[in-house]
Amino acid sequence: MSIEAHGIRKKFGAFTALDGVDLHVPQGKLVAVLGPSGSGKTTLLRIIAGLEFPDPGSGRVLFHGDDVTDIPAGRRKVGFVFQHYALFRHMSVLDNVAFGLRVRRRRDRPTSAAISERAHRLLELVQLDGLAGRFPSQLSGGQRQRVALARALAVEPKVLLLDEPFGALDARVRKELRRWLRRFHDDIQLTTIFVTHDQEEALEIADEVVIMNQGRVEQVGTPQQVYDKPASPFVYQFLGNVNVLRAPALAGALRGEGRTAEAARDGQIYVRPHDIELTPHDAGGTGLSAIVRHIHAAGPHARLLLEQVQTREHVEVEISRSELSELNLSVNDLVRMRLRQAHSFDEDYAI
Amino acid sequence: MSPRATRDPAWARWFLTAVALVFLAFFLLLPLAVVFAQALEKGVGYYLASIREPDALAAIRLTLLTVAIVVPVNVAFGVAAAWAIAKFQFSGKSILTTLIDLPFAVSPVIAGLIYVLVFGAQGWLGPWLIAHNMRVIFAVPGIVLATAFVTCPFVARELIPLMQSQGTDEECSAVTLGASGWQTFWRVTLPNIKWGLFYGVILCNARAMGEFGAVSVVSGHIRGETNTMPLHVEILYNEYNIVGAFAVASLLALLALATLVFKSVVEWRQARVP
Numbered sequence: 111m112s113i114e115a116h117g118i119r120k121k122f123g124a125f126t127a128l129d130g131v132d133l134h135v136p137q138g139k140l141v142a143v144l145g146p147s148g149s150g151k152t153t154l155l156r157i158i159a160g161l162e163f164p165d166p167g168s169g170r171v172l173f174h175g176d177d178v179t180d181i182p183a184g185r186r187k188v189g190f191v192f193q194h195y196a197l198f199r200h201m202s203v204l205d206n207v208a209f210g211l212r213v214r215r216r217r218d219r220p221t222s223a224a225i226s227e228r229a230h231r232l233l234e235l236v237q238l239d240g241l242a243g244r245f246p247s248q249l250s251g252g253q254r255q256r257v258a259l260a261r262a263l264a265v266e267p268k269v270l271l272l273d274e275p276f277g278a279l280d281a282r283v284r285k286e287l288r289r290w291l292r293r294f295h296d297d298i299q300l301t302t303i304f305v306t307h308d309q310e311e312a313l314e315i316a317d318e319v320v321i322m323n324q325g326r327v328e329q330v331g332t333p334q335q336v337y338d339k340p341a342s343p344f345v346y347q348f349l350g351n352v353n354v355l356r357a358p359a360l361a362g363a364l365r366g367e368g369r370t371a372e373a374a375r376d377g378q379i380y381v382r383p384h385d386i387e388l389t390p391h392d393a394g395g396t397g398l399s400a401i402v403r404h405i406h407a408a409g410p411h412a413r414l415l416l417e418q419v420q421t422r423e424h425v426e427v428e429i430s431r432s433e434l435s436e437l438n439l440s441v442n443d444l445v446r447m448r449l450r451q452a453h454s455f456d457e458d459y460a461i
Numbered sequence: 462m463s464p465r466a467t468r469d470p471a472w473a474r475w476f477l478t479a480v481a482l483v484f485l486a487f488f489l490l491l492p493l494a495v496v497f498a499q500a501l502e503k504g505v506g507y508y509l510a511s512i513r514e515p516d517a518l519a520a521i522r523l524t525l526l527t528v529a530i531v532v533p534v535n536v537a538f539g540v541a542a543a544w545a546i547a548k549f550q551f552s553g554k555s556i557l558t559t560l561i562d563l564p565f566a567v568s569p570v571i572a573g574l575i576y577v578l579v580f581g582a583q584g585w586l587g588p589w590l591i592a593h594n595m596r597v598i599f600a601v602p603g604i605v606l607a608t609a610f611v612t613c614p615f616v617a618r619e620l621i622p623l624m625q626s627q628g629t630d631e632e633c634s635a636v637t638l639g640a641s642g643w644q645t646f647w648r649v650t651l652p653n654i655k656w657g658l659f660y661g662v663i664l665c666n667a668r669a670m671g672e673f674g675a676v677s678v679v680s681g682h683i684r685g686e687t688n689t690m691p692l693h694v695e696i697l698y699n700e701y702n703i704v705g706a707f708a709v710a711s712l713l714a715l716l717a718l719a720t721l722v723f724k725s726v727v728e729w730r731q732a733r734v735p
Contacts, residue, residue, distance in 0.1 A: 159637055160637075161633050161636070161637065182636075183633075183636045183637045184636055184637065184638070184639040184640065184641070185639070186637075188637060189637070190633070190634065190637040192630050192633070192634060194630060196630035196631050196633065196634040197631075198631055198634075198635075198648075198649055198652075199631075199653065200652040200653060209635070209638055209640070209648070210638035210639055210640075213635075213638065213639055213640040213641070213644045213648070214639065258634075261634070261638070262634075262637075262638075264638075265638055265639055
């Protein structure tokens with residue numbers, strides 16, 4: 111089932127959580143809503159679920175083309191997974207999963223044997239069938255989150271909404287679980303929205319990423335689109351590391367000689383650390399002179415902190431370990447920088 | 462870090478422990494012991510006779526009746542108020558929270574007087590009540606009202622912090638799973654607060670049985686009719702029937718002890734249950 115939201119606005123007192131948000135999630139896709147805290151992403155998810163309502167008259171939520179704006183959460187057929195799991199702490203894992211079926215009206219309710227069988231099947235699906243009798247407090251974070259997922263799936267939702275599903279887990283479990291979620295989604299093909307502030311997570315598993323900031327959608331696109339062609343300075347800075355440099359300082363730093371005149375205009379230039387090329391200073395050429403201030407060589411890449419000679423701006427550069435050893439750099443050495451790829455958001459100025 | 466760093470010299474530990482124990486013995490255990498010693502001074506037969514005497518029985522019955530009305534009413538109010546305060550955002554919330562504490566801040570005597578001023582013969586509603594042949598003050602309804610006022614914070618105060626710390630996530634998930642409001646309350650909220658609720662009920666019950674000040678103002682002290690147990694104790698004491706007074710008092714003391722035992726059991730259960 112596809113999900114659409116049109117012109118959603120929501121204020122909490124004087125704070126504007128959502129300021130006219132549009133969203134379209136096609137049937138069967140896994141979409142990440144990515145943004146810093148306070149960007150309105152969780153509020154948007156709760157409005158889609160029916161746990162919050164948009165400000166009167168402001169917007170509509172559509173499931174499969176049908177307006178569900180005024181339908182309460184319980185009848186929307188959504189599976190919602192909370193950041194802190196929200197498992198019923200006084201119920202066993204099995205009872206948690208069976209809850210959604212047991213609260214059905216008698217004529218819609220399966221027999222208790224059928225309910226228990228279905229709950230067991232779902233626990234198998236999330237690879238937790240052995241723990242059916244445990245209580246939530248006896249499970250690890252990752253296990254709890256999978257129980258929460260099984261519980262949400264028990265009511266056969268048409269869409270799955272995950273609010274920072276891995277936010278409370280440690281880094282290793284997070285990584286494992288998000289890959290598992292991607293495979294899981296490929297298996298069950300349920301339209302899914304998940305909210306996260308972790309750009310790595312969003313870029314890694316989502317079909318499409320919606321980037322939000324201050325109650326607005328900044329950009330929508332595939333992970334590659336939003337990473338390679340950020341639509342705004344915010345997106346550039348939010349997705350990965352970036353150097354923000356003053357344009358006049360860059361005269362000569364660009365590869366194409368003809369562009370230096372343009373670059374002399376005022377404005378800011380966004381450069382990813384791995385899009386900067388370093389050459390030895392005495393080799394000559396057109397690059398910008400910079401002094402090496404710090405070398406951080408632990409890990410697969412070497413990260414260097416340079417200080418540009420002209421403007422004293424600090425620039426972060428990422429190069430491979432082999433490049434580093436070829437350059438044979440040490441702190442306080444002079445190098446030349448060239449920008450392989452850079453971006454400006456001035457209207458009349460492009461690189 | 463060496464544990465010695467946080468350890469006081471032996472004499473200090475002994476001294477502080479001794480001070481605490483002497484204080485406890487003198488102000489808590491001694492009076493309690495005196496109550497039972499005095500009550501049984503003239504033997505078990507006299508003790509039982511003092512309790513079985515018709516006025517004493519009437520006082521016990523009235524106290525139990527009051528408790529039977531007040532505790533359920535305050536449970537209903539306390540759960541509703543705590544639910545509203547902890548789970549919803551609305552304007553005037555802080556005023557409601559403050560109002561719930563009002564009975565703790567007001568002297569019980571003033572609480573009783575308020576009801577006299579509203580329902581008494583010279584009060585706002587007094588003439589209307591007399592015209593319709595209804596009695597509130599110097600009658601059972603007044604006693605119930607005054608007791609309810611004094612004890613109304615207990616359940617709510619116990620539940621509000623508990624429900625606030627539990628948040629609304631579990632209720633929200635119950636709702637998205639299709640549970641109705643009623644199902645959410647019975648199956649999710651109530652099991653989560655049951656020990657806190659039980660604790661509130663115990664405290665509310667103890668205070669309702671023991672309330673003196675507010676009840677004294679509205680009761681009129683009519684023997685066998687509007688005397689609760691604490692009032693009956695006072696009357697007997699003023700009549701120099703010391704043993705009788707202490708016999709009835711010992712019942713209240715026993716109740717207090719039972720309450721404490723209950724409370725400990727509840728706390729122990731609470732600590733054990735995740």
